[in-house]
Amino acid sequence: MTDKKTQEDQVPEIKAGATLLDLVHVCRSFDGVPVIKDVNLQIRKNEFFTLVGPSGSGKTTILKMLAGMDQPTTGDIVLGGKSISALPPDKRPTCMVFQFLALFPHMTVGQNIEFPMRIKGIPRDKRVYRAQELMDMVALPEKYYDKNVMKCSGGERQRVAIARAFAYDPEILLFDEPLSAIDAKLRKTLQRELKELHRKSGKTFIYITHSLEEAMFMSDRVGVLRSGVLEQVGTPEEIYRHPNSSFVASFIGDTNIFPVKARPQGGYESPDFPGMEIKIAPTPELLEGKLIVRPESLKVVKDPSEADNVIRCKLRDSFSLGSRSQYLLTSGKKEITLELPHGACGDGTSEVLLGWNAQDAIFVKE
Ligand code: ADP
Ligand code: MG
Numbered sequence: 001m002t003d004k005k006t007q008e009d010q011v012p013e014i015k016a017g018a019t020l021l022d023l024v025h026v027c028r029s030f031d032g033v034p035v036i037k038d039v040n041l042q043i044r045k046n047e048f049f050t051l052v053g054p055s056g057s058g059k060t061t062i063l064k065m066l067a068g069m070d071q072p073t074t075g076d077i078v079l080g081g082k083s084i085s086a087l088p089p090d091k092r093p094t095c096m097v098f099q100f101l102a103l104f105p106h107m108t109v110g111q112n113i114e115f116p117m118r119i120k121g122i123p124r125d126k127r128v129y130r131a132q133e134l135m136d137m138v139a140l141p142e143k144y145y146d147k148n149v150m151k152c153s154g155g156e157r158q159r160v161a162i163a164r165a166f167a168y169d170p171e172i173l174l175f176d177e178p179l180s181a182i183d184a185k186l187r188k189t190l191q192r193e194l195k196e197l198h199r200k201s202g203k204t205f206i207y208i209t210h211s212l213e214e215a216m217f218m219s220d221r222v223g224v225l226r227s228g229v230l231e232q233v234g235t236p237e238e239i240y241r242h243p244n245s246s247f248v249a250s251f252i253g254d255t256n257i258f259p260v261k262a263r264p265q266g267g268y269e270s271p272d273f274p275g276m277e278i279k280i281a282p283t284p285e286l287l288e289g290k291l292i293v294r295p296e297s298l299k300v301v302k303d304p305s306e307a308d309n310v311i312r313c314k315l316r317d318s319f320s321l322g323s324r325s326q327y328l329l330t331s332g333k334k335e336i337t338l339e340l341p342h343g344a345c346g347d348g349t350s351e352v353l354l355g356w357n358a359q360d361a362i363f364v365k366e
Pocket of ligand 2 (some may be wrong): 061
């Protein structure tokens with residue numbers, strides 16, 4: 001890791017919110033097989049940016065290229081206006097926190113956190129002071145300073161790794177699924193703490209997760225990666241409300257997706273609901289696509305006049321979610337899930353009419 005001065009040389013004055021990192025037509029192939037396909041992305045200074053995508057979609061490959069552990073096959077990575085594609089990791093203002101921590105097992109918590117400062121030649125008293133500050137920042141008790149890291153719990157070790165990354169004082173922190181090996185309850189706590197740490201530190205965070213829920217909770221902006229293609233970039237709200245494909249929509253929580261096609265006589269139809277006109281508003285320009293209906297847009301109606309689109313369903317199953325129930329219904333062969341107050345779909349003896357309004361569904365090309 002470079003010292004403070006060289007880092008500042010590398011990153012000229014950039015205002016918070018302006019582009020810090022620019023990925024320009026980045027492609028990466030392994031043995032001729034393309035893994036990252038023409039990724040264009042601007043990451044802004046001080047933002048919490050999350051890359052999300054299924055396993056194998058290329059998230060780690062992108063992060064490694066940002067850290068300098070790998071290079072694009074073609075394309076460029078630009079930092080503050082200068083190409084850094086050819087710079088080795090120690091000449092970049094980045095530091096990576098891995099899913100499987102690379103802590104020194106024979107060292108104490110304090111020695112692990114001090115390590116980056118020791119290799120920079122920072123005097124002992126300053127190192128110890130800063131390490132204690134960092135421990136406080138990640139909520140590790142002071143008495144852990146002399147504890148062997150291998151005697152700490154998984155969550156504590158994760159905090160040590162984060163504190164150590166901060167000890168490098170990088171401009172950009174890269175996190176590769178740092179919480180995926182941690183149990184659900186502690187993960188929630190650490191998610192909140194990381195978000196707080198981002199806010200307090202004023203650093204740029206680039207975070208990777210395969211959990212969309214995690215991405216939505218923590219990030220300023222999210223990029224959805226699918227087989228090496230960046231499908232969509234936006235705020236969590238934009239991605240939820242305006243997914244640009246059914247892949248993005250289905251990745252973001254429960255959703256119902258139907259293929260739809262324009263009818264010669266006007267309106268749309270779906271093979272999932274034969275003979276029924278499906279109203280979509282505003283009318284799409286395309287003759288074919290998919291319709292996304294979020295569970296919260298669906299309601300149980302008594303009469304077909306109560307919604308623009310109404311389908312006849314049978315209740316198949318229900319699961320209590322505490323204050324609400326999740327219902328599984330079928331209409332023909334199509335399965336539909338939705339969350340409603342207990343009892344909203346009756347007892348399963350009679351048909352359920354399920355409706356949604358034309359403007360509440362999202363039309364996408366594919
Ligand atoms: P993710 O982090 O999203 O799970 P990765 O970036 O690790 O995905 O991998 C994306 C694809 O690239 C996978 O198919 C993986 O097998 C391949 N890949 C990654 N690194 C290498 C490598 N060094 N050599 C060959 N193939 C690789
Ligand atoms: Mg990975």
